[in-house]
Amino acid sequence: MTNEQPAATRPQDSTPVSAEASLATPGRSGNPISWVRGLLSAAARWEMLLLAILAVVVYEGMQISPYFLQLDFWNSPNFGASVSGTMEVAIMALAMTPIIITGDIDLSVESMVGLSGAVLGVLWVAGLPLVVVIPIVLGVGVLGGLFNGLMVTRLGLPALVVTLGTLALYRGLANAVLGTSYVSNFPSELTTFGFGYVPGTAVPWTLLAFLILAVVFTAVMHLTWIGRQVFAVGKNKDAARYSGVRVASLRTALFAVSGLIAAFAGIVLASRYNSVRADNGTGLTLTVVLIVVLGGVDINGGKGTIPGVILAVFTLAALQSALRLAGVSSEYQNVAIGLLLIFSVITPQIARQFRVLVDRVRSGRHRPVRDPVPGEVVR
Amino acid sequence: MASNVAVRRSARSRAGGLIGAFARSRELTLLAVLLVLAALVALEAPNFLSSNNVVSVTSLAAIIAIAAVGESLIILTKNIDLSVESTMGLVAFVVAVLLKQQNIPMPVAWALGIGLGMALGMVNGIIITVFRVPSIVATLGTLSIFRGLTYLVANGHEINANDLPAGYTNAASQTFFDIPLFVILAVAVVAVAGLALRYTVFGRQLYAVGSNAEAAATIGIRSRTTVFLAFALGGMLAGVAGVLWGIQFGQLYASSASGQSLAIIAAVVVGGVSIAGGSGTVMGAAIGALFLGLIANALNVLLLPQEWLQMIYGAVILFAVSTDAIIQRRTQLAKARSRIR
Numbered sequence: 001m002t003n004e005q006p007a008a009t010r011p012q013d014s015t016p017v018s019a020e021a022s023l024a025t026p027g028r029s030g031n032p033i034s035w036v037r038g039l040l041s042a043a044a045r046w047e048m049l050l051l052a053i054l055a056v057v058v059y060e061g062m063q064i065s066p067y068f069l070q071l072d073f074w075n076s077p078n079f080g081a082s083v084s085g086t087m088e089v090a091i092m093a094l095a096m097t098p099i100i101i102t103g104d105i106d107l108s109v110e111s112m113v114g115l116s117g118a119v120l121g122v123l124w125v126a127g128l129p130l131v132v133v134i135p136i137v138l139g140v141g142v143l144g145g146l147f148n149g150l151m152v153t154r155l156g157l158p159a160l161v162v163t164l165g166t167l168a169l170y171r172g173l174a175n176a177v178l179g180t181s182y183v184s185n186f187p188s189e190l191t192t193f194g195f196g197y198v199p200g201t202a203v204p205w206t207l208l209a210f211l212i213l214a215v216v217f218t219a220v221m222h223l224t225w226i227g228r229q230v231f232a233v234g235k236n237k238d239a240a241r242y243s244g245v246r247v248a249s250l251r252t253a254l255f256a257v258s259g260l261i262a263a264f265a266g267i268v269l270a271s272r273y274n275s276v277r278a279d280n281g282t283g284l285t286l287t288v289v290l291i292v293v294l295g296g297v298d299i300n301g302g303k304g305t306i307p308g309v310i311l312a313v314f315t316l317a318a319l320q321s322a323l324r325l326a327g328v329s330s331e332y333q334n335v336a337i338g339l340l341l342i343f344s345v346i347t348p349q350i351a352r353q354f355r356v357l358v359d360r361v362r363s364g365r366h367r368p369v370r371d372p373v374p375g376e377v378v379r
Numbered sequence: 380m381a382s383n384v385a386v387r388r389s390a391r392s393r394a395g396g397l398i399g400a401f402a403r404s405r406e407l408t409l410l411a412v413l414l415v416l417a418a419l420v421a422l423e424a425p426n427f428l429s430s431n432n433v434v435s436v437t438s439l440a441a442i443i444a445i446a447a448v449g450e451s452l453i454i455l456t457k458n459i460d461l462s463v464e465s466t467m468g469l470v471a472f473v474v475a476v477l478l479k480q481q482n483i484p485m486p487v488a489w490a491l492g493i494g495l496g497m498a499l500g501m502v503n504g505i506i507i508t509v510f511r512v513p514s515i516v517a518t519l520g521t522l523s524i525f526r527g528l529t530y531l532v533a534n535g536h537e538i539n540a541n542d543l544p545a546g547y548t549n550a551a552s553q554t555f556f557d558i559p560l561f562v563i564l565a566v567a568v569v570a571v572a573g574l575a576l577r578y579t580v581f582g583r584q585l586y587a588v589g590s591n592a593e594a595a596a597t598i599g600i601r602s603r604t605t606v607f608l609a610f611a612l613g614g615m616l617a618g619v620a621g622v623l624w625g626i627q628f629g630q631l632y633a634s635s636a637s638g639q640s641l642a643i644i645a646a647v648v649v650g651g652v653s654i655a656g657g658s659g660t661v662m663g664a665a666i667g668a669l670f671l672g673l674i675a676n677a678l679n680v681l682l683l684p685q686e687w688l689q690m691i692y693g694a695v696i697l698f699a700v701s702t703d704a705i706i707q708r709r710t711q712l713a714k715a716r717s718r719i720r
Contacts, residue, residue, distance in 0.1 A: 165696035172690020335527030
């Protein structure tokens with residue numbers, strides 16, 4: 001929940017964690033080769049497991065219905081339709097990932113979806129053209145995200161509380177803007193974006209938008225200094241600050257990006273439903289956090305990859321589609337999702353404890369001084 | 380966070396002046412604001428003080444307050460329970476189903492409901508302490524799992540007041556010396572929990588684990604057991620709140636009590652319990668619940684749009700936590716200055 005734990009104890013690792021070592025992302029030192037190796041070995045564990053799960057779910061889906069993999073992105077309960085149905089959540093998960101990696105969380109994204117949709121609807125009804133409306137909507141998202149970020153960094157409040165507050169606040173603003181009415185019949189440009197394919201291909205526009213954002217986030221998080229700084233902040237805020245990372249600005253910026261992306265997701269949702277209501281997006285935060293955690297990102301911060309999160313998007317979509325084909329209603333799908341969330345965290349924990357045990361037996365080392373406390377980061 | 384708590388505590392004892400006094404008694408400040416607000420609303424809309432309205436407002440607030448006391452026990456240990464609304468919904472529905480289908484006496488059904496709440500809290504506790512899943516993830520998961528179980532039990536049906544035995548909802552309107560029964564219950568829960576937190580070993584251990592887990596472990600507190608017990612007790616109180624919820628409304632859907640987690644956590648936070656653990660009182664949380672209930676009702680009797688409610692809740696949460704942070708920073712600054720002199 002918060003990241004202000006004392007320096008993480010590492011039972012399986014006898015060397016103390018130096019500030020330098022904790023700065024390098026997945027590897028042990030700052031040298032690029034071991035960094036890449038670290039990335040690969042991380043991928044070899046969680047992402048491969050996810051891929052295996054995805055393969056199993058797709059296989060099961062094929063058993064249930066031969067149309068499971070049919071390339072039809074709409075109007076059927078198959079995999080493709082399920083993928084295009086999760087695009088707004090998937091987009092938000094991309095922006096949530098760096099926030100969770102720095103040890104924060106943004107619970108307000110679902111309300112920002114509602115607020116941006118409400119602003120979109122009201123301005124469109126007022127007669128403004130889309131080229132004016134969309135930048136304004138995205139601007140509202142940035143402002144909302146900045147507000148979250150500034151409350152967290154300037155006042156030193158836990159992100160959980162601040163975004164719990166804005167979760168209610170932004171939903172309330174959406175209610176105030178749109179009331180109980182709804183706006184529909186958006187122009188064809190918007191509905192084409194929501195329903196149409198990229199000309200000449202079978203790829204929906206929304207999937208294309210997600211893929212572009214996914215590439216951008218992967219590149220920024222894993223190939224640039226910005227991503228390096230995000231991981232550094234997540235591992236150890238103080239060490240990051242002493243090595244020159246502007247921690248507060250970085251965290252604020254990540255919240256602003258999350259707000260921007262949530263506003264964009266609001267537009268995607270509006271275009272997919274061809275209607276906006278003040279309660280658009282209610283309950284989506286759960287799914288966003290689920291995707292991020294399922295993607296192997298440590299909820300305590302410091303660890304995770306964007307490719308893992310992208311894989312999690314497709315795994316979840318495949319699972320939803322398989323469940324729907326099997327005739328499971330949406331309430332029970334939520335149970336499956338909740339179970340998946342818990343198991344995706346429990347499994348690596350058990351594997352880790354097992355590894356610690358094997359280590360201990362092999363080296364005859366003493367037990368650690370004490371058991372970790374619940375919620376403590378144990379890597 | 381440990382240093383923050385230490386600073387806050389010493390600031391409370393040393394820093395004088397208005398700010399210090401304000402920081403010292405969050406409960407009193409909140410109570411004062413609450414009374415002023417109530418007086419203003421009563422001036423504007425006299426039917427606010429009608430006995431019907433008072434009973435319904437305070438009864439609902441009492442239910443939220445009981446759940447908020449349970450949530451406080453958990454938040455004091457630096458954990459959180461997002462699944463409390465689903466626990467309440469499941470308990471309320473299961474109790475109603477028991478009464479409808481099995482012919483068992485009401486007190487037995489209520490006891491089973493409270494036991495179910497405790498069991499659900501233990502499930503959370505096991506996931507968090509045995510499997511070491513962070514509480515926010517674990518309870519986000521059980522939030523939808525427990526709700527799904529309610530849908531499973533409901534199986535597409537709802538339960539109306541006439542499915543239930545006669546007199547089931549009577550307790551909601553019952554008063555003793557003009558005080559609603561639920562309020563008496565809530566006061567009892569707050570008193571017991573407050574005294575236990577202050578004077579028992581377990582109570583002090585909850586604060587210790589929440590304010591500095593490492594130090595708590597060093598002096599021999601078994602923090603995992605403590606956290607587990609906090610979740611079990613929190614679940615039990617959510618169970619009590621669920622039983623009362625059923626009695627209050629009499630008509631139950633599979634989605635009953637949806638969205639109440641936010642109200643409950645808001646009450647806790649507004650009541651001055653630090654989400655970072657280790658500081659705050661259950662009394663504050665209960666007053667917070669009453670305060671939020673009053674605001675919701677004020678909108679109602681002043682004929683203001685209900686859509687504003689969430690906005691006001693959000694603003695109140697943010698205002699409460701940011702004034703806390705600002706006061707804390709000021710006292711910290713003042714202390715630093717006095718040290719230089």
